[in-house]
Amino acid sequence: MSTLKNLKLSTDGSILTITINRENKLNALNMETLAELKEIIQSVYDDKEISGVILTGAGEKAFVAGADITEFSQLNEMNARKFAEEGQEIFDLIENCHTPIIAVVNGFALGGGCELAMACHMRIATGNAQFGQPEVNLGIIPGYGGTQRLTQLIGKGLAFEYLMTGEMIPAEKALAHGLANYVEPDKTAALEKANVLLEKIINKAPIATGLIMDCVNAHFNKEENGFQTEANAFARCCGTEDFKEGAAAFVEKRAPKFTGS
Numbered sequence: 416m417s418t419l420k421n422l423k424l425s426t427d428g429s430i431l432t433i434t435i436n437r438e439n440k441l442n443a444l445n446m447e448t449l450a451e452l453k454e455i456i457q458s459v460y461d462d463k464e465i466s467g468v469i470l471t472g473a474g475e476k477a478f479v480a481g482a483d484i485t486e487f488s489q490l491n492e493m494n495a496r497k498f499a500e501e502g503q504e505i506f507d508l509i510e511n512c513h514t515p516i517i518a519v520v521n522g523f524a525l526g527g528g529c530e531l532a533m534a535c536h537m538r539i540a541t542g543n544a545q546f547g548q549p550e551v552n553l554g555i556i557p558g559y560g561g562t563q564r565l566t567q568l569i570g571k572g573l574a575f576e577y578l579m580t581g582e583m584i585p586a587e588k589a590l591a592h593g594l595a596n597y598v599e600p601d602k603t604a605a606l607e608k609a610n611v612l613l614e615k616i617i618n619k620a621p622i623a624t625g626l627i628m629d630c631v632n633a634h635f636n637k638e639e640n641g642f643q644t645e646a647n648a649f650a651r652c653c654g655t656e657d658f659k660e661g662a663a664a665f666v667e668k669r670a671p672k673f674t675g676s
């Protein structure tokens with residue numbers, strides 16, 4: 416892997432923590448940071464040693480305060496579609512990854528930051544978190560999937576409101592709207608909560624948890640019949656060693672030992 420300038424990585428057991436590390440720019444996503452993020456997420460797909468990921472921002476003030484606005488001057492009608500599609504490709508990689516990825520949203524998650532958090536499988540917010548899609552204040556709209564994922568998570572009426580007013584969504588409201596799974600008082604507690612959740616998931620059969628993610632994602636794919644995806648995934652699970660082990664452990668009144676096979 417190339418040297419990372421804008422991300423900090425640390426592992427604890429099989430949990431990888433990725434920290435966006437541009438604190439003095441409120442962790443804004445410049446092109447270099449996005450390229451590094453793509454590389455590291457791609458590596459997670461192939462890394463059997465990593466069974467859960469936490470994504471967070473350096474410091475206490477921001478998860479990510481958006482795409483790096485200083486790079487926006489290069490955008491025009493000719494090149495902006497590619498800019499959006501390349502960002503969407505990275506966020507799709509996060510969403511479709513079979514390794515669970517939890518965003519610990521420590522402060523501002525605005526624009527591309529909110530889109531990044533929404534691409535993760537779950538979000539744990541700190542009490543000072545502020546989500547939002549303020550692009551409209553710059554005369555643009557979200558381009559990294561924000562109009563779609565915000566609608567999926569909080570529903571059409573609220574998505575219209577927040578996308579068109581550009582107003583921020585504080586942590587407790589985000590929780591009430593289903594945008595955050597939990598709100599914790601501070602970053603330490605939010606990281607701890609993310610670890611606890613991941614540990615629970617990691618102890619399940621990984622083929623099953625990966626297929627659950629495919630099935631839930633299928634609900635939002637207009638070209639896919641989610642019920643069919645579920646039936647196929649159910650059949651796939653029934654062919655695994657982990658299914659045999661899970662059923663045997665239940666009958667023998669012991670904890671199952673899943674192997675991912």
Ligand code: COA
Nearest residue numbers: 439440441443480481482483484485523525526527549550
């Ligand atoms: N892109 C590039 N730089 C950003 C940034 C972004 N999205 N968000 C913050 N920064 C930079 C600021 O320019 C500033 O840099 P400087 O010290 O070199 O001037 C630094 O981060 C700190 O931000 P600052 O604005 O001084 O902090 P604040 O506490 O006064 O305000 C925000 C915090 C989040 C309200 C404000 O930074 C903001 O509105 N950011 C842009 C949010 C946005 O519109 N995101 C969507 C982009 S499409």
